[in-house]
Amino acid sequence: MGSYQKSKNLCASLLAILWLIPGSAAAYSGTVVDASTCKPIPGAFVTLGNTVVRTSQEGRFQIDGEGTVLGLRAYGYGRSEIPVGDLKDNETLPLAPFRPRALYLSAYGVANMRLRESALDLIGKTDLNAVVIDVKNERGRIAYQTDVPLAAEDGAQKNVTIKHIRRLIDALHKAGIYVIARIVVFKDNILALAKPGWAVRTASGAIWKDREGIAWTDPFVKQVWDYNLDIAAAAAGDGFDEIQFDYVRFPEAKGLIFSEPNTEKNRIAAISGFLAAARKRLVPYNVFLSADIFGYVIWNRNDTGIGQSLKELARNVDYLSPMLYPSGFQYGIPGYPNPVRHPRQVVYLSLRKAEERTGLPAVRFRPWLQAFRDYAFGGQPFEGAEIAAQIDAAQTFGADGWMLWNSRNVYTSAGLPPKSGKGMDGHGGVPNRGGVGTEICSRNVVEDVAPRAQ
Template sequence: MRRRIRFRPVAFALLVCAICRPVLAIEGTVLSKPDQAPLAGAIVTSGALTTRTDAAGHFQLPVSNGALAVRAAGYERRQLVLAAGQDQAQRIVLAPFQPKAVYLSVYGIGSSVLRDAALKLEDQTALNALVIDVKGDRGLIPYPSALPLASTIGAQKVRSVSDMPAMIKLLRQKNIYLIGRIVVFKDDLLATAHPELALHGPDGALWHDREGLAWLDPMREEGWRYSLDVAEEAARLGFDEIQFDYVRFPDAPGLRFAQPNTQANRVAAITGFLNAARKRLAPYNVFVAADIFGYVLWNPDDTAIGQEINQLVQAVDYVCPMLYPSGFTWGLPGTSNPVEHPYDIVFRSLQKAKQRTGLPGLRFRPWLQDFTDYAFDRRKFDADEVQAQIEAARAAGSNGWMLWNPRNHYGRDGLPCDDGGCPP
């Protein structure tokens, strides 16, 4: 016999009231500073609700939490708190901004020597941003994380930063744009602790790359959750941008995956993860970026690693190609020795990216080489080579640039100065 459900009058009235409560809808226009031109495609967020501005910069969005957040590629992000009952049209102006960054590893951000050297360059040159490892190449998280899994798998065995909120506050006081780098599928700690999520070789054994590190299977969505949790924690800590690295398949034959190893399945896995990240991070109004191989800008397929340029640009705010001349080991058309032509490698690759996607340069921010060549003639990349790459990125209209040195050693020579000139 089915039980009859009785509604208490008061409780039912409250339920109806909650359902029928009007939701404040805000409309407005997003403009660029200083020309007041409308910004099409700007992302407007309230809570988990998101929309984009139209060609006239106009938007309309229900406000779920009394706050409105706005961001657009090539501009600073903004957060607005709306007064109770405020329903007039909003006029939101975003200031242009292009990050110019150096990278600090798990150990670099915790080393006073390496960190202070980077901050000195931020004071002396046009540098205005830092890329900081939030989850590094070996799976380490450098600060005390609230995620239980981080401790369980050993990601907390090295804590180079004892108080990350205090560190972020210090860097914010210096007006530094903060990019949190998260290495995704190359995660030896998680793959070893949970082999059911990992990649396996033809013999069924846990597979390891040339560094001896195990990887997660990108086709197993249950393996995505940990990196998404780390990303959300970083967003709550106050990073401006979350940048996913190793968001790809390894370039190795004969591996076993959860699904058939086809281009369609690979691309679906990589873009699926990035779309999941964008959805998870929506309430925080952080920019979402992905690091990709330089050849991805040139190859018409997914380069056998799941990175297909026209799919990637739809899933993130910024695509960050690694345009290290040393990485172009097969050269480019008309260029057989890329390290002799650092300007051409960067400029031509970014032009190819714009041509293939139809997007402006502001959607791309390249990684540039600031380390000794390993593939051709072992030449050092000094001031001239660094400067050439930076000039190429600027000429191509990219959204700034980032310098990579695995040892976190950066020199002042070759770096541009701001409009006020370099201080002595």
């Protein structure tokens, strides 16, 4: 055999070896299907390291990249992670349908045994299947120790409430609970005071504080972006299923001074730019990304003065989470001047308006619902009837689940649907994290059917 042929065979052998080494550059292909019906899922996300692709109308994908784990997720489904060493060529990979129905727990609520156990007991008895946990709250406090250098420097994690975050997440996952990390972004008293050059200012040059006495950081400052993205990446690495950004907006007060001109165009560019950067940064973690938005953003044609433009927000997140608390609509909505008397209509009509304005399917929205006493229209309690009405509105609309907010973390079963027997995967268990098939549709078993509409 000539030297040229020997060299050619050696190169071929080396390429074959590199193909099989986990973490080396390689190409993979397959089909993503619904674990319940075996129907292909168009538009599913497939990730490998820093590379992400979307599946075709037939659920097909091909991805080239470096990484040891292939990540899968899709709107209205859970997420799955499969070691590349376990993959076969052109494999059929199932994703389980899943819609979160969540309770909010503050960093103190989840650390308080009484509040945490009460919430978990309620999840066990009702159709709830998810929790939203504060990772960084409105004052800028981080709930647990992270490896983010600035978080240690600015004092954000000086008083942690969650000692072992991975143990907590693992325990919640074992109980079949989907876990969402809430990260308050630009409302951050700790960072604004630690880095005065990054703070929002008054016309006189003083650090501005809102009615709660909390300082805000400037949404134009890229170092503020980087800090919050570092926190989000750390949370994703710790095992959260979803990263949810709150206060991803400008303060609504007038006459404030920022590092760039406070125009609507600039505000929208800053908020959408941050979310675009977050989407890019979080690709390797295969987590869902969501953003909380003002309820009136759905109805207003401008940015509501805070940089939240409905269409621009939708470009950069998986789920939009409007805060549809009837008490928050202090000016009412068309046809309903007193919204607390009509909680179902407020939630349903707002979601329909959002769908109409964006052209997005209903599954791209997951609203926050009111589970606290009214504060704007007479102080009536929001109990079983009001909570049930809001949930019915969200489910009739077809939203990707719903979330209940109560800042005191006190919830009851009043108004909540009874346990359906379905867990995170829609069949009573945890989403298909390891790529193992369900009892209906296993890997490499797919029906010859039309793709599922999204």
